Amino acid sequence: MLGNALLLALRELRRNVMRSFLTMLGIIIGVGAVIILVTLGNGATQQVTEQIASLGSNLLMVTPGKRMGPGQSSAAPSFKLADAEAIARETSSLKTVAPVSSRGVTAIYANENWSTSVTGSTEEYFTVGNRHIKKGRMFTASDARLGTAVCVIGETVRAKLFDRQGPIGQHIRLNKLSCEVIGLLESKGQSTMGTDQDDLIIVPLRTFQRRIAGNEDVSMIQVSVKDGYSTERVKQEIGRLLRTRRHLSANEDDNFNVMDMKEIANMLSGTTRMMTGLLGAVAAVSLLVGGIGIMNIMLVSVTERTREIGTRLAIGALEREVLLQFLVEAVVLSSFGGIIGIVFALVASVGLTGIMKVPFVFNMPIVLIAFLFSAAVGVIFGYFPARKAARLDPIEALRYE
């Protein structure tokens, strides 16, 4: 009986190829969107995770605020330079500690200006971040102590402000601060997250605090653990130290975070996962819209084919056979649309991952789910029109003009 219904349905769809295709379009787009989004999301997640892991597992980031969820933290008192110094002094097995603060700024040189961000830190920053000087020098301990108006710039900033001429020794303006360019960083290119790692200006922390921020805050402390030492132990030590320094009583939660790179990777991929989920929901809605499109066309088709249905009933088709035929038509439409959508999405994903330089991650469960979902859409949205066809009165249907 199902074989019969399939035969009749296929003949029907072949009879109206163009309309069949247009009907499938909604499903094709819905399924395609789901798979493209999930594939790109998975690729990005995998890339972020891999790249962060490759940064080294011995890096810790200490930030103020309570951790709440992916990418969220509540407000809490920020750190001071003394916190960083205390960590450096009182924690064992550390390589370096770099306090970091940054904010957006417009850098001006002669007639050129460029919106970028300025970071205040110590010379340790270069060690932790693995940044090397290409030309000139980095700041010295005395620059840091005195808060002199000097800066090190990235390649992007150099390119935007200085045409052909060498930047070293020139003065650029950062808000009200005029500072001398003493060094140019070696280029590092784009980061995992797509940000330009050469679009930055680094000034001594003291200079940043006094001349740019106007406060003593340190927004993050980067800590690099000596090779071969447990980051877990160091995290606990820093935690205990900061709890005392921030006067937290035993029943209070930490109001700061000590994260290693693995956790940061998890947090970021959590964010991508959430984004993927959200976009997936949007795509699911478009799949529903595709289903409604199928229902609409099936209803039109039932009306148009009223006489034909009358003929089938007169010839002796049972109610359930007519129902099954139309249901199978809807399911064939939707699942065939699903298959086209899957193929189209996989091809597009290969192309897009290539362009976006993220790995192509083939996700079989999603492909199966998308297919089953599209078939289900056919059953759900095909049922009502099919029932309408099956319940027609043969006499009236035969008379229908």
Added chain:
Amino acid sequence: MMNTSLIELRGVTKTYGTGTAAMQALRGVDLCIAQGEFVAVMGASGSGKSTCMNILGCLDTPTTGIYHFQGVEVGTLTRNQRALLRRHYLGFVFQGFNLLNRTSALENVELPLIYRHFSPATRHPQARRALAQVGLTGWEHHTPGELSGGQQQRVAIARAIVTQPIVLLADEPTGNLDSARSIEVMELLTSFNRDQGITIVMVTHEPDMAAFAKRVVHFRDGLIEKDHHNHVG
């Protein structure tokens, strides 16, 4: 049961609508048709011919009265049981042909066989044979749009007889055809009645067409007014 009638109507009435809008299309029809008869049904427009045909074809049931088809009381059957009766014993030819458009003649003729769950291996030759019987060999793969009205009606006749029904019901089968095509159709029907013993009940307005039948039943205002046999040849 008690007699040999294939079709037996006893006091059949049919009322459409209710209350003041009620319209009695049949007012008590008695009619017996035996196996192998060729009956023409005549009468003015609105006299109840089609209503009667729908009841005979098990597409509808009487409001009151009894319809026995092969001894079975059709009025007591469910919609699906009546569909099965049609599938196995009846063939229909309509005024408007009612072929599936954009579907080849062969596939149209196959349709009743598909509902009888015949395999493609038996279905195809049987449908071809039926098309050959109506003189359409070579036209199997033409769609209705590519066929003339006369050819379309012959495809429809092939579709009706491909299952070798006991009764063929035709409501104004020549209504949309010119007289030459009409005569071809009548000759086909006559041959199926004569050679295969298929019982035929046919509605027509034209005495020329009714002349092909062995028996003519006249309807008037929902009643049978006259019922006589033709004396052919």
